[in-house]
Amino acid sequence: MPRRLGRKFYRRPATQLAPDLLGKVLVHRTAEGEAAGRIVECEAYRGPEDRAAHSHAGRRTARTEAMYLDGGHAYVFLLYGMYWAFNVVCAGAGAPEAVLVRAVDPVRGEALMAQRRGLPAGRRELTNGPGKLSEALGITKAQYGMDLCGDALFLEDGPAPPRIARSPRINVDYAGNHARRRWRFYEPGNRYVSVPPRD
DNA sequence: GAATAGATTGTCT
DNA sequence: GACAATCTATTCT
Numbered sequence: 336m337p338r339r340l341g342r343k344f345y346r347r348p349a350t351q352l353a354p355d356l357l358g359k360v361l362v363h364r365t366a367e368g369e370a371a372g373r374i375v376e377c378e379a380y381r382g383p384e385d386r387a388a389h390s391h392a393g394r395r396t397a398r399t400e401a402m403y404l405d406g407g408h409a410y411v412f413l414l415y416g417m418y419w420a421f422n423v424v425c426a427g428a429g430a431p432e433a434v435l436v437r438a439v440d441p442v443r444g445e446a447l448m449a450q451r452r453g454l455p456a457g458r459r460e461l462t463n464g465p466g467k468l469s470e471a472l473g474i475t476k477a478q479y480g481m482d483l484c485g486d487a488l489f490l491e492d493g494p495a496p497p498r499i500a501r502s503p504r505i506n507v508d509y510a511g512n513h514a515r516r517r518w519r520f521y522e523p524g525n526r527y528v529s530v531p532p533r534d
Numbered sequence: 535g536a537a538t539a540g541a542t543t544g545t546c547t
Numbered sequence: 548g549a550c551a552a553t554c555t556a557t558t559c560t
Contacts, residue, residue, distance in 0.1 A: 378552070387552070398545065415553050416543035422552090435552055466553050506552060 345406030349379035372439030387510035390431030418466030
Protein backbone atom coordinates (compact mmCIF):
# COMPACT_ATOMS: atom_id res chain seq x y z
CA MET A 336 0.00 0.00 0.00
CA PRO A 337 1.32 3.43 -0.89
CA ARG A 338 2.05 5.78 1.94
CA ARG A 339 -0.41 8.61 2.59
CA LEU A 340 1.40 11.93 2.89
CA GLY A 341 1.27 13.55 6.32
CA ARG A 342 1.17 17.12 7.56
CA LYS A 343 4.92 17.57 7.60
CA PHE A 344 5.19 17.05 3.85
CA TYR A 345 3.12 20.17 3.21
CA ARG A 346 4.78 22.51 5.66
CA ARG A 347 7.24 24.01 3.18
CA PRO A 348 7.35 27.03 0.88
CA ALA A 349 5.30 26.61 -2.31
CA THR A 350 8.32 26.84 -4.60
CA GLN A 351 9.93 23.97 -2.70
CA LEU A 352 6.84 21.78 -2.43
CA ALA A 353 5.69 22.17 -6.05
CA PRO A 354 8.43 20.05 -7.70
CA ASP A 355 7.93 17.38 -5.03
CA LEU A 356 4.22 17.15 -5.81
CA LEU A 357 5.01 15.77 -9.28
CA GLY A 358 4.45 12.01 -9.24
CA LYS A 359 2.34 12.09 -6.09
CA VAL A 360 -1.16 10.64 -6.42
CA LEU A 361 -4.18 12.82 -5.70
CA VAL A 362 -7.04 10.68 -4.38
CA HIS A 363 -10.70 11.68 -3.94
CA ARG A 364 -13.18 9.27 -2.39
CA THR A 365 -16.90 9.98 -2.70
CA ALA A 366 -20.16 8.05 -2.59
CA GLU A 367 -19.69 7.42 -6.33
CA GLY A 368 -16.36 5.73 -5.77
CA GLU A 369 -12.68 6.52 -5.85
CA ALA A 370 -10.83 8.55 -8.46
CA ALA A 371 -7.09 9.10 -8.37
CA GLY A 372 -4.45 10.63 -10.61
CA ARG A 373 -0.70 11.23 -10.61
CA ILE A 374 0.19 14.92 -10.57
CA VAL A 375 2.19 15.76 -13.69
CA GLU A 376 1.92 19.55 -13.72
CA CYS A 377 1.56 22.24 -11.05
CA GLU A 378 2.33 25.86 -10.27
CA ALA A 379 3.58 27.55 -7.10
CA TYR A 380 1.80 30.63 -5.78
CA ARG A 381 3.67 32.40 -3.05
CA GLY A 382 2.38 34.69 -0.38
CA PRO A 383 1.97 38.46 -0.19
CA GLU A 384 4.92 39.29 -2.46
CA ASP A 385 3.56 37.32 -5.46
CA ARG A 386 1.51 39.60 -7.71
CA ALA A 387 -0.13 36.60 -9.39
CA ALA A 388 -1.38 35.08 -6.11
CA HIS A 389 -4.84 35.74 -4.74
CA SER A 390 -3.12 36.39 -1.43
CA HIS A 391 -1.08 39.22 -2.94
CA ALA A 392 -0.39 42.03 -0.47
CA GLY A 393 -1.78 39.90 2.33
CA ARG A 394 -5.31 40.00 0.98
CA ARG A 395 -7.53 38.00 3.25
CA THR A 396 -11.17 37.60 2.32
CA ALA A 397 -13.82 34.91 2.46
CA ARG A 398 -12.48 33.61 -0.86
CA THR A 399 -8.79 33.45 0.10
CA GLU A 400 -9.27 32.37 3.70
CA ALA A 401 -8.27 28.76 3.02
CA MET A 402 -4.83 29.85 1.76
CA TYR A 403 -4.06 30.91 5.32
CA LEU A 404 -4.76 27.46 6.77
CA ASP A 405 -1.97 25.15 7.88
CA GLY A 406 -0.16 23.21 5.15
CA GLY A 407 -2.12 20.20 3.87
CA HIS A 408 -5.53 21.73 3.23
CA ALA A 409 -7.49 22.25 0.00
CA TYR A 410 -7.92 25.69 -1.54
CA VAL A 411 -10.64 25.56 -4.20
CA PHE A 412 -11.82 28.57 -6.18
CA LEU A 413 -14.17 29.33 -9.05
CA LEU A 414 -12.47 30.29 -12.27
CA TYR A 415 -14.01 32.24 -15.17
CA GLY A 416 -17.43 31.75 -13.64
CA MET A 417 -17.64 28.03 -14.47
CA TYR A 418 -14.65 25.92 -13.51
CA TRP A 419 -13.18 24.89 -10.19
CA ALA A 420 -9.44 24.88 -9.59
CA PHE A 421 -7.80 22.78 -6.90
CA ASN A 422 -4.79 23.94 -4.89
CA VAL A 423 -2.69 22.33 -2.18
CA VAL A 424 -2.21 24.80 0.67
CA CYS A 425 1.35 24.69 1.98
CA ALA A 426 3.73 26.35 4.46
CA GLY A 427 2.38 26.98 7.96
CA ALA A 428 -0.84 28.47 9.30
CA GLY A 429 -1.02 32.19 8.48
CA ALA A 430 1.37 31.90 5.50
CA PRO A 431 -0.84 32.19 2.38
CA GLU A 432 1.05 29.92 -0.02
CA ALA A 433 -0.43 27.26 -2.29
CA VAL A 434 0.31 25.06 -5.29
CA LEU A 435 -2.19 24.89 -8.16
CA VAL A 436 -2.54 21.39 -9.59
CA ARG A 437 -2.81 21.84 -13.36
CA ALA A 438 -2.86 18.27 -14.67
CA VAL A 439 -2.99 14.65 -13.49
CA ASP A 440 -2.52 11.25 -15.13
CA PRO A 441 -5.43 8.91 -14.19
CA VAL A 442 -4.36 5.86 -12.16
CA ARG A 443 -7.60 4.62 -10.57
CA GLY A 444 -11.29 5.20 -11.32
CA GLU A 445 -10.81 6.35 -14.89
CA ALA A 446 -14.29 5.14 -15.81
CA LEU A 447 -15.78 7.40 -13.14
CA MET A 448 -13.71 10.33 -14.40
CA ALA A 449 -14.87 9.71 -17.95
CA GLN A 450 -18.47 9.60 -16.78
CA ARG A 451 -18.13 12.89 -14.89
CA ARG A 452 -16.49 14.56 -17.89
CA GLY A 453 -18.93 13.13 -20.41
CA LEU A 454 -16.04 11.77 -22.47
CA PRO A 455 -14.76 8.32 -23.41
CA ALA A 456 -11.96 6.94 -21.20
CA GLY A 457 -8.43 7.24 -22.49
CA ARG A 458 -8.67 10.82 -23.70
CA ARG A 459 -6.09 13.42 -22.72
CA GLU A 460 -8.93 15.89 -22.27
CA LEU A 461 -10.06 13.97 -19.17
CA THR A 462 -7.56 15.66 -16.87
CA ASN A 463 -5.10 17.85 -18.81
CA GLY A 464 -6.07 21.19 -17.25
CA PRO A 465 -7.06 22.68 -13.89
CA GLY A 466 -10.79 22.86 -14.62
CA LYS A 467 -10.81 19.43 -16.26
CA LEU A 468 -9.10 17.51 -13.47
CA SER A 469 -11.35 19.13 -10.90
CA GLU A 470 -14.43 17.97 -12.78
CA ALA A 471 -12.96 14.49 -13.34
CA LEU A 472 -12.14 14.04 -9.66
CA GLY A 473 -15.43 15.56 -8.49
CA ILE A 474 -13.84 18.55 -6.78
CA THR A 475 -16.01 21.62 -6.21
CA LYS A 476 -16.55 24.28 -3.57
CA ALA A 477 -17.77 21.44 -1.33
CA GLN A 478 -14.09 20.54 -0.88
CA TYR A 479 -13.11 24.13 0.03
CA GLY A 480 -10.79 24.13 3.05
CA MET A 481 -10.89 20.35 3.37
CA ASP A 482 -8.10 18.71 5.39
CA LEU A 483 -5.82 16.69 3.10
CA CYS A 484 -4.79 14.57 6.06
CA GLY A 485 -8.34 13.15 6.26
CA ASP A 486 -9.98 10.17 4.55
CA ALA A 487 -11.81 11.71 1.60
CA LEU A 488 -9.28 13.85 -0.20
CA PHE A 489 -5.56 13.22 0.20
CA LEU A 490 -2.22 12.55 -1.48
CA GLU A 491 -0.40 9.26 -1.73
CA ASP A 492 3.28 8.77 -2.34
CA GLY A 493 4.02 7.84 -5.94
CA PRO A 494 6.86 7.32 -8.39
CA ALA A 495 8.86 10.49 -8.94
CA PRO A 496 9.09 11.56 -12.58
CA PRO A 497 12.34 10.72 -14.40
CA ARG A 498 12.88 14.38 -15.10
CA ILE A 499 11.34 17.66 -13.96
CA ALA A 500 11.05 20.71 -16.18
CA ARG A 501 10.02 24.23 -15.24
CA SER A 502 8.61 27.21 -17.12
CA PRO A 503 6.78 30.47 -16.47
CA ARG A 504 3.25 30.11 -15.16
CA ILE A 505 0.26 30.07 -17.47
CA ASN A 506 -2.13 32.99 -17.96
CA VAL A 507 -0.75 35.31 -15.32
CA ASP A 508 0.64 37.94 -17.70
CA TYR A 509 -1.03 40.64 -15.62
CA ALA A 510 1.40 39.96 -12.77
CA GLY A 511 4.28 42.14 -13.96
CA ASN A 512 7.71 40.85 -12.93
CA HIS A 513 6.23 37.85 -11.24
CA ALA A 514 4.66 36.67 -14.50
CA ARG A 515 8.13 35.67 -15.63
CA ARG A 516 9.10 33.65 -12.58
CA ARG A 517 9.52 30.01 -13.57
CA TRP A 518 7.17 28.58 -10.98
CA ARG A 519 5.40 26.05 -13.19
CA PHE A 520 6.72 22.52 -12.85
CA TYR A 521 5.86 19.57 -15.07
CA GLU A 522 6.89 16.11 -16.18
CA PRO A 523 8.27 16.53 -19.70
CA GLY A 524 6.79 14.20 -22.27
CA ASN A 525 3.75 13.19 -20.22
CA ARG A 526 0.72 13.33 -22.47
CA TYR A 527 -1.49 14.93 -19.83
CA VAL A 528 0.63 18.08 -19.44
CA SER A 529 -1.70 20.93 -20.41
CA VAL A 530 0.70 22.98 -22.51
CA PRO A 531 3.46 21.13 -24.36
CA PRO A 532 7.06 21.99 -23.44
CA ARG A 533 8.48 25.13 -24.93
CA ASP A 534 10.71 27.44 -22.90
C1' DG B 535 -2.46 21.80 -35.73
C1' DA B 536 -3.41 26.86 -34.70
C1' DA B 537 -6.28 30.70 -33.87
C1' DT B 538 -10.54 32.69 -32.35
C1' DA B 539 -14.90 33.67 -29.94
C1' DG B 540 -18.29 32.69 -26.55
C1' DA B 541 -19.81 30.80 -22.18
C1' DT B 542 -20.97 32.33 -17.20
C1' DT B 543 -20.74 33.95 -12.07
C1' DG B 544 -18.37 35.08 -7.56
C1' DT B 545 -15.52 38.63 -6.05
C1' DC B 546 -13.61 43.01 -5.71
C1' DT B 547 -13.27 48.20 -7.43
C1' DG C 548 -19.55 46.94 -13.72
C1' DA C 549 -15.11 44.67 -14.95
C1' DC C 550 -12.64 40.79 -14.85
C1' DA C 551 -10.71 36.14 -13.83
C1' DA C 552 -4.58 30.84 -12.04
C1' DT C 553 -10.25 28.21 -18.35
C1' DC C 554 -12.62 25.08 -21.72
C1' DT C 555 -15.03 23.99 -25.84
C1' DA C 556 -16.69 24.36 -30.41
C1' DT C 557 -15.79 26.28 -34.68
C1' DT C 558 -13.19 27.88 -38.39
C1' DC C 559 -9.65 28.14 -40.66
C1' DT C 560 -4.90 26.04 -42.81
